[in-house]
Structure formats: structure tokens, C-alpha cells
Amino acid sequence: MERYHVLLGQLGFDSCVVIAGRYASESGASLTRNVLYPALRTLVHQHAALGVQIVVGATRADVPKFVRLPEVDLDAIVEFTEDTTSPVDELLRTQLGRLLEFGTSAPLWRVTVVNGSTVFFAFHHVIADGQSGPALLATLLAALNSDPADTSDASSGIVSVPQTATLAGPAEAYTDVSVPWLSLLHELYKMGAPKSWLPSATAWTGNAAPATPSLAMHVRCWSIPAPQTIELLRQCRAHATTLTAVLHTLLVGVLARVLAELRPAQAAAWRTVHVAVPVSLRRATHAPPTALCDHVSTLHGYAPLHPLRARGADFPWGAARDFGRGLHARVPRAPQLLGELAVLFRWGLAEGFFTGMLGKKRTTGLGLSNVGRFPEVPQEGKARWTLNEVYLGQCDVVRGAAIKVNVVGSPEGTTNITFTWGEGAIDEDLVEAFIAGAKETLDSMLGS
Template identity: 35%
Template sequence: MEERGEIVRPAGLLERYHIVRHSVGLDSCVLNAAQYIHPENHRLEKGALFQALRKVVQLHPALGIRLARELSPNPSFERLQIVDLAEIVEFSDSCGLKATIEAQLLRPFNTASALPLWRVVVMKDDTICFAWHHCIGDGMSGLAFHRTLQASLEEGEDHTPAANYTVLPSRNTFTPAIEEMTSLTPSWGKVVLEIFELFAPTAWTRGASAWTGNPVKTDISLTTRVLLIEFAPDEVSALLNICRSHKATLTSAFQTMAISVLSSLIPAEKHKTISSYVPISLRGIAGTPSDVFCDHVSTLHSYPRINATFSWVEAAQYASRLRSYTPQSVEEIGMIRFLFGKYASFFKGKLGKKRQGGIEISNVGRFEAKSSLEAGPTWSIGRMVFAQCDAVLGAALKLNVVGDSLGGVTVAVTWGAGAIPDSFAEEFTSRFKVGIDRLLKATSG
């Protein structure tokens, strides 16, 4: 009989939400890929990588746990006896990042095994693709992983035998659930509104005339399509300057551009608004450092009106709304209590119904490396990509945004198979890039 490990702590409200969504087959992972670059063009050696990963696991308790009583009403996190890196690190001869991301987003975790809730794929060009279960980390947690790994590689090799790929998990405290860090109690107005939206006839709700892509399919598939848009450091710098001049942010500019592009593609006679989600980090409210793993995120759900014309005024207004809504956004997590533990039936009840989200724009920010060593060759990180699954119930179209340490930005446009036609997503991606390019040309002109 397999020996059980120490129970670290019970899963929190949002963590249970993500645990059940995964366990019923509706989600796989979150992912952050980063290319590691050496100034002398050295390749990433397996021995050095595994030794660096040992340090990463020993620093982050989230990387040394698995789920206990996953299917019970009260799942917990259990510390593993040991983490065998050879079981969760794969080496690929591929340099195709898009195909690698799509393959990873198709793979849920075997939560019944004695493996941790993360894995790594090392590509031929030294791109490290880190995938993790959403219950142990939000999007910013991927940046924390790469920040720690880069610092560990810079420290150089220790005296551990190269063939030793096992590591004892960290005994540090796993970051508490968000409800342990701040109050999530929703206002009565929020409760009444959400209950009305949940039980009222669809025609009476705010989302009745909103575009949300195709209805949720009843035949579950995690297949996720990916297209990548890259903006060079000089383009990002220029775009940030114009955003500041209009009192907007990169997120609000992308949001406004996405709405204008979708508006040009959607039949206006059928829809009046677009259902939009923008995740909001709660780390500032909770006092959670940026370099730890945690599931501390909420969202702003809004219904911008169909408008095919990009407006800096709207971008500025949305930026202001995001800032002001951040403290209130904790109520979104508090509302999970009103599921009364019936997560599975809540998720399954959405199959075959109108999708809730049309577009989601998730910006995890810019990757900031830890200070490099003063002397000697060091590893740096170039191109970085952030993506997530949630292909079944999630927004029809997602824009996953991350900035790299060189100043560039990559947008991973993702959509679940069947959520929208592939041709629609491809046309959206093309027009979105053209739209941002026009903003830059207007600035330079």
C-alpha cells in the first residue's frame, strides 16, 4: 500500500474550483514557456538543469505536493515523499513552440499518481515549457518559476551527483488560500445580482444579447488552438508611451482593440454587447509576494457595447474601471461559497448552454529577472509565452499576454476547438495585429 504524505493544508475556495474543473475533464493546465540564452552560446546541459530544478523544488512548496481526497467535498494538498525529476522533465527535439504549447494544453495531470502537479518540456532551442495545475498557481506563478530557475542556473552546479534526479520537497509554508489573506465577503447587491443571473431565464440576463462565441459543446474536448503575436521591444516601448499619454494601460488598450476587432466580425443585428473577462491579480490586496506560487486571482466581467471603432477614451475609461474594481473583485471569489460545494454539477450544468465569455484578456505582466551575478557567464531569458487551457467552458477567445525581460511582448491567442471557427480566430488575430500596428504608426507619424 502506498504511503501517504503529510497533509499541508486544505484547498481553498478558488483552489477547489480549479481542482474540480480539472477532475471532471474540463481543464488541463496553465503554461509559461521561456527561452534560456547563454552569452557564450552554451547549450542547456541536462545535469546543470536538473541540479537547478532541485533548488527550485526546494524553494517552492507548491512544486512538492499532490492532491489528497481530490473527489471529496474537502480536498487537501499533501506533501510528496520525494519528487523524481526524471518522471516530470521531458526533452524534445522539436523547436515548434506553437505545436508544443498545443500538445501541453491537451494534457491533464494524473492526479492519482505520486507525481507533483507540474511538468517541464525542454525544447531543442533551450526553450523550457513549464506547465502546472491551476490549483497550485495563477498566471504570475509561472514567472516565479522561471525567475527562480534562472537564478539557480546562474549559481552554477553544486556537488550533487549528476545522475541524482530526486529531491526532497520543500517544508516551507505553502502560501495560504486567498480567503485566509483577505475578506471575500460579497455585498448583498452582488449576491442578489449573481443569483438572478444564475437562475433567471437567459433572455432576462445581461448576457442575453452578448456575443460569446458558440454554445458550450456537450462532447468534451481539451483541444486548444494557438496563434502567437509578437511585439518587439521598441514597439512595446512606443505603445506604452502612447498608453500613458491617453491615461490607458497596455491591458486596456488590448481590451479596447479586441472589442473593436470583434465588433467588425460579429453580426451587429444579432448582438449588442460582447461578454468580456479580464483577470485581476489579488496579490497586492493579499500582500502576496510576486515570487511565490499561489492561486490569488479574480476577474472583471463586463459587457462592452459593439463598437468597431477603436477609442482611446474607452481605453482610458476601462483602465480606470480596472483600478477601481480591484478591491471589489474579491467578491467574485466569495460568491463561490454559494455553490455549497456542488462544483461538479455547476460545471456540468453549463454543457450545451450559451457560453458565458466571449473574450478574455489575461496579462501576467513583464518578467523581471533576479539580479545577475557580477562576474562570469550567466543565463538570460529571451522570448516568453503564457497560455492556458479552460478550453471547454472558458471564453470563446483568449488573449494571453506576457512581457519578456528584453522589453518585448508576446500575445498567445487561444481558443477551444468548436468555441469559434478557426477561420474566425485567424481573421481576428490578423486584424488585431494590424490594429495595434496602426496605433504605432499614428504615434510615429
């Protein structure tokens, strides 16, 4: 998985993952250099991944290597800006469009503080997965609350990287990622068979991938308030299903309705939508929730395009329950994706496999990632700082899903959703109707 994310960066297919959150102080203090730097120093000392770089070889066939940096210069990777007009989705879009370079003296992360309160923590996927994002904000919150309140002394921006800190190993070091021969033969068949023979021929996957890599993208953020989140989770429990399964059923059903209404001439040819659902491998690798690692895989499937009405009373709870159970049953097979990637790299096919997607029909229409509720932050005594309004977004707009949906729980109890899509990946009228339809249908389900 680490080599995969390095390659996507080298090809210009991906930039970073960004987690955003708003910190507030009971005293009204702002996140100045004097306040933030001691807390970031704590993060660098706790997480070895924040003190490394990647050295790539002369050719893509050379195996990239992690190298430990001697120090981290916070002044080079931390920015303080003022912006009282841009919404969070525009600020996220700006951060997601900025690359993190390999082979430099800077680490593979950066922090942007907006208006002294909102932190945008961007990190390369090679050092951390989506679940690592909330872990970073939680660690930062704990560090802010544990540092002395007196911050009159400006701290140095130079942080020495602990040379004995242990970097988390790859997922295959902790769990079996081997691929059964039948599964491998099936994947090879899909690579060589005529496209008309495959399920992808009748699957909606948005517009074709760009012929030339571009990270131009759009971002839309949406928050489900805490009372509605509580009611939604209550309904999930009552129907013996999960939030991920409900959102999957909701989004696929709304997409089907939007396609039928706005693209009736083509809708008859689309029987399914190809959906990608990232799943954490931490249960298999035993990595704790607070660890920074790239222990993630993805499960793929073709969901039938059955239009969903806007009325909440019509929601197909049985379909959501079936999807949730099916997804749970497939989780043990998720590590096989890493084995398939290993085969591509071992046989020297990886770069050609991914560049071969340029200008072709996109492989995935919808991506749905739910990293779950925000982790508990241990606190001794009264907290001086609190955190809310957490949003998570990722790039991968070149060969990734036409539209990606990232879901994260925020400490104040809201469920925050980020929609991202590449420029031209999906028609503007479709995506606007899709997002509006999803909100309308969910509001109806919750009686609001």
C-alpha cells in the same frame, strides 16, 4: 479558488497553465540533465507548491486536500526532446492538452526542454496562478546562474522535498472575500431568471460550449517587438491609460468589425461581448511577486460592440482611458468572486453549476489576461545564462471564454501574446480575421 481549479480538472474542463521561455548560455551550452537538474532542485527547495499533490475524496462533495510529497523524481516529470520544425504555438498547444493527474506520486508540474534551450513549464492552476509563471522562469534563471559552471557530474533525479517549507495559504486567509447580500441575490437571480431577461441574451460569446468536455484547442502566438512595445507604452502614458485597457479596447473593437463584416445577418442581434479580465489579488494578500500561489480573481463585464477602423489615428483613447479607470475602481470587489465560489461549494451546487454549462450558450466571449512585465532577476556578477521569448498560455477551453488572450512581458523587452481557443468555440474564419485585424490595427497605431 483552489477547489474551483481542482473541480475543473476532475470534470475534464481544464488541464494546466504553461509558461515557455528560451534560455541561452554565453558558452553555447545546452540545458542538459546535468545542467538543469541542480537548478530544478533549487526550485523545489524554494517553492513548497512544487512538492505537493492533491488527494480527492470518494465523491466530489468531499473536500480535496493538499499532501506533501516525500520526494520529487525529476526523471518522471522532465522530458528532453528535439523539434526544429514546430513553431512555439504548436509546442504550447501540445503541452496545454496534457493533463496533470491528481493522487499520484508525481507533483502537479512538469518540464519539457526542446532543443536544449526552450523550457515549457506546465503547472496545475491549483498550485499557481498566471503571475506565478514568470516567477518560475525567473527563479530557474537565477538558479542556473548561481550553480557551479562545472556540470560534468550528473545529479540524481531524486529531490527530497523540504518538510518544513510553508505552502502559501488561500487568498481568503489574507483578505476578505465575503459577498454582500445584494450581490449574492443578484447572482441567484441570474441563475434562475429567463435567459432572455439577462444581458447575456444579446452578448456575443462565440459558439456553444461542447456537450462533452474536450481539451482539443488551437494556439497562436504573436510578439510585439521591443521598440514597438516602448512606443505603445509611451502612448499609454500620454493618454493616461494602461496597456490592458488599450488591448481591451483594441480587441473588442476589432472583434466588432470582424463580426459586422463576416456575420452581418447576425451582428445586429449582438450588442455586446462578455469579457473576462483576470486580476491578481496579491496587493490584497501581500503575496510577493516571486511567490507560487493561486491568488487571482476575475472581473466580468459587457463591452459594447463598436467596430474599430484599422487606421491607428482612429483609435478611441478616451474609451480605453474610461475602461482602465472603471476596471481599477472595481478591483476592490474582485475578491467577492471567491466568496461566490465558496457559496456554491458550501451548498453543494458547484459541480451541477459547471456541468450545466455543457452544450449551452458559452458564458464568456473574450478573456484578456495581462501578467505584466517580466520580474527583475537579481544577479551577482556576469550572468552565464539569459532568458527571452517568454510566452504564457492556459487551457480552460470547455467552459472558458471562446477566445483567450494571454499577455506577458519578456526579458528582452518584447510583449508576447498568446491566443487560445477550443475546437469549435469560434468559427475559423472569424478567429483568423480577428487575430490578423488586431495585428494590423496595432501596427497602424504604432506607425509600422
